[in-house]
Amino acid sequence: MDKYLEILHKYWGYPDFRGIQREIIESIGSGNDTLGLMPTGGGKSLTFQVPALAQKGVCIVITPLISLMKDQVDHLRQKDIPAAAIYSGMRHDDIVSTLENCVFGGIKLLYISPERLGSELFQAKLSHTKVSFITVDEAHCISQWGYDFRPSYLQIAKVRELVPDAPILALTATATPEVIDDIQKQLAFKKENVFRMSYERKNLAYVVRNTEDKETELIHILKSVGGSAIVYVRTRKRTRDVARMLVESNISATWYHAGLDPEVKSQRQEDWQNGKTRVIVATNAFGMGIDKPDVRLVIHPDAPSSIEAYFQEAGRAGRDGKKSYAVLLWNHRDEHTLRNRIDATYPSKDYIRDVYEHLAYFFEVGVGSGQGTTFEFNIEKFSRVYKYFPLNVNSALVLLQQAGYINYDPEPDTSARVMFKLTRDDLYRLENLPKNEDAVITALLRDYGGLFTDYVYFDESMIAKDSGLSREAIYLALKSLNGKHIVSFIPRKSTPLIRYAVDRVDGKDVILSEDIYDKRKEQFAKRIDAMIDYMKNDDECRSRQLLRYFGETDVNDCGLCDVCLSRKHEKKNGTADIRQAILGFLADGKQHFINELYKLDLSGDAVDKELERLIQEEIVEIDNSYIRKKK
Numbered sequence: 001m002d003k004y005l006e007i008l009h010k011y012w013g014y015p016d017f018r019g020i021q022r023e024i025i026e027s028i029g030s031g032n033d034t035l036g037l038m039p040t041g042g043g044k045s046l047t048f049q050v051p052a053l054a055q056k057g058v059c060i061v062i063t064p065l066i067s068l069m070k071d072q073v074d075h076l077r078q079k080d081i082p083a084a085a086i087y088s089g090m091r092h093d094d095i096v097s098t099l100e101n102c103v104f105g106g107i108k109l110l111y112i113s114p115e116r117l118g119s120e121l122f123q124a125k126l127s128h129t130k131v132s133f134i135t136v137d138e139a140h141c142i143s144q145w146g147y148d149f150r151p152s153y154l155q156i157a158k159v160r161e162l163v164p165d166a167p168i169l170a171l172t173a174t175a176t177p178e179v180i181d182d183i184q185k186q187l188a189f190k191k192e193n194v195f196r197m198s199y200e201r202k203n204l205a206y207v208v209r210n211t212e213d214k215e216t217e218l219i220h221i222l223k224s225v226g227g228s229a230i231v232y233v234r235t236r237k238r239t240r241d242v243a244r245m246l247v248e249s250n251i252s253a254t255w256y257h258a259g260l261d262p263e264v265k266s267q268r269q270e271d272w273q274n275g276k277t278r279v280i281v282a283t284n285a286f287g288m289g290i291d292k293p294d295v296r297l298v299i300h301p302d303a304p305s306s307i308e309a310y311f312q313e314a315g316r317a318g319r320d321g322k323k324s325y326a327v328l329l330w331n332h333r334d335e336h337t338l339r340n341r342i343d344a345t346y347p348s349k350d351y352i353r354d355v356y357e358h359l360a361y362f363f364e365v366g367v368g369s370g371q372g373t374t375f376e377f378n379i380e381k382f383s384r385v386y387k388y389f390p391l392n393v394n395s396a397l398v399l400l401q402q403a404g405y406i407n408y409d410p411e412p413d414t415s416a417r418v419m420f421k422l423t424r425d426d427l428y429r430l431e432n433l434p435k436n437e438d439a440v441i442t443a444l445l446r447d448y449g450g451l452f453t454d455y456v457y458f459d460e461s462m463i464a465k466d467s468g469l470s471r472e473a474i475y476l477a478l479k480s481l482n483g484k485h486i487v488s489f490i491p492r493k494s495t496p497l498i499r500y501a502v503d504r505v506d507g508k509d510v511i512l513s514e515d516i517y518d519k520r521k522e523q524f525a526k527r528i529d530a531m532i533d534y535m536k537n538d539d540e541c542r543s544r545q546l547l548r549y550f551g552e553t554d555v556n557d558c559g560l561c562d563v564c565l566s567r568k569h570e571k572k573n574g575t576a577d578i579r580q581a582i583l584g585f586l587a588d589g590k591q592h593f594i595n596e597l598y599k600l601d602l603s604g605d606a607v608d609k610e611l612e613r614l615i616q617e618e619i620v621e622i623d624n625s626y627i628r629k630k631k
Helices: 003-012 021-031 046-054 064-076 092-103 114-118 122-125 153-164 177-186 214-224 236-248 262-273 309-312 330-345 349-365 379-387 390-403 424-428 435-447 458-467 471-483 516-536 540-550 563-574 577-585 594-599 604-616
Strands: 034-037 058-062 081-088 107-111 131-136 170-171 194-196 204-210 229-232 253-256 279-280 295-302 323-331 374-376 408-409 414-418 456-458 487-490 497-500 619-622 626-629
Touching: 003 021, 003 046, 021 034, 021 046, 021 194, 034 114, 034 177, 046 058, 046 107, 046 131, 046 170, 058 153, 058 619, 064 107, 081 456, 092 122, 092 471, 107 114, 122 153, 131 153, 170 177, 204 540, 204 563, 214 236, 214 295, 214 323, 236 253, 236 279, 253 262, 262 279, 262 458, 262 471, 295 309, 295 577, 309 323, 330 390, 330 516, 349 379, 349 390, 379 390, 390 408, 390 497, 390 516, 408 540, 435 458, 435 471, 456 458, 458 471, 471 487, 516 540, 540 563, 577 594, 577 604, 594 604, 594 626, 604 619
Parallel strands: 034 170, 034 194, 058 107, 058 131, 081 107, 131 170, 204 323, 229 279, 229 295, 253 279, 295 323
Antiparallel strands: 374 497, 408 497, 414 456, 414 487, 619 626
């Protein structure tokens, strides 16, 4: 038995690898820079976890989601695999301890957020660490042509210079051909090396439904198809409104967005994960890293801004391989709404400069100062004071970050903190505390030191594990202990943070280059056009349309989507004879004038429609006024 298969059996209990896992593992295991393209649910994590255990040194795993890295570290530790994570909110001592553990070989997988890569401490320790390879998850984030470009990912190339002998494994579930090339360029691949697993999902039926009454249609679909469901909407307010509407229609539902208290988010996700709640109505803040295989329905009443975002969110349905549905509801107003997003996402350069200038007034930062200073940012208050729309402000801040003027974190994961207000002796003299409060105190004392002298950041998942309580119960217990002046408790919060990356300049001197602004706005407009085309094109198999966007052309009709089912219906009604008639006419392999087709005893409109399908499916080709069957 080979070493990779032995590791797979020992730690995961699977009989064999699937898809392109084996090829990716052998490639990175041989020291080659490797890009793996795998669909959501394709088993990406094993492609770096298995070779990490087979090699000497530590595998650095760069991922943008703190919740995801915590979950993966917990799962690995449960298998007795030495793993750790570094993220914002950790105590300095804990970060130092973790990095030193890496230096001395005590950790096999180190998860880290891209924002932490630039820290002097990390880079200093890295230079003394044996690194087996670097894994870049969600690798499309490094490409400025990707739909989710993140400037922090550009730090990865600098980190690579510190460990030049460590190969790179880049992984993504959403990359166009242009982005595939750019990922390898940005990560300085020694040579091109791409492994592709088809993005085709044979159990997933893509449906686009044109409807003027989306709410009624949404209820109808949820009552027609059973099982767990995600409903993706555009705004936080919509999550609540739609969830309440579903509950009023006797459909079990809740809502989720990044602005909810962490304990509420955790509890709602847990209830949905365990089947206590059937439908979760959410913004795009929900889903990445969620491992629920039995989602039968993903519904979009609001169209996303790109095929990439839609494909990733829709792909959360049917990961168990059973028949599932991804449904997009649209009407004539959606095209106008989508096009309006272009200017909302890319406001004018003068507007962006004004926001930058007012930001300095808001924080009282003078020209030539501010570098490295961090501020909590109340976007609603800022928008109210300077008469802006929050959505446009958010877009301006993202662009200012990409231009290098600020670091903007709209949803930081700031860990909860706690400190005991009593002495240790007074604490032990307490009697008749409620069971939950006593359990939380015991768990805190077991897991953390220094609680009587200073605030200590703590991990709710660790306390939950040791106390046997839910996160919500821990939160309520700590709030009660805080009220009794036994502890001082500062809950985890996600107030946006802004840090000046460089000293403030005068607003008129803010430079928004062609690469940062003009070209990216053009790319965004193209993605909007592609989304609109997908919604309006009811002549070509939905799966074909999506796969072609990602560069896959050698695929068959899915037979499941609304377009394919419509064709089956037409076939039953005899209209499929048109296709047969056209192909029969072209069977001689010669070129014919297109006009000759209309001499067949067929409806002209029907011929046009079927001809368009045959061209899209690359069965026939047209050259000027001639048509022939492709060889």
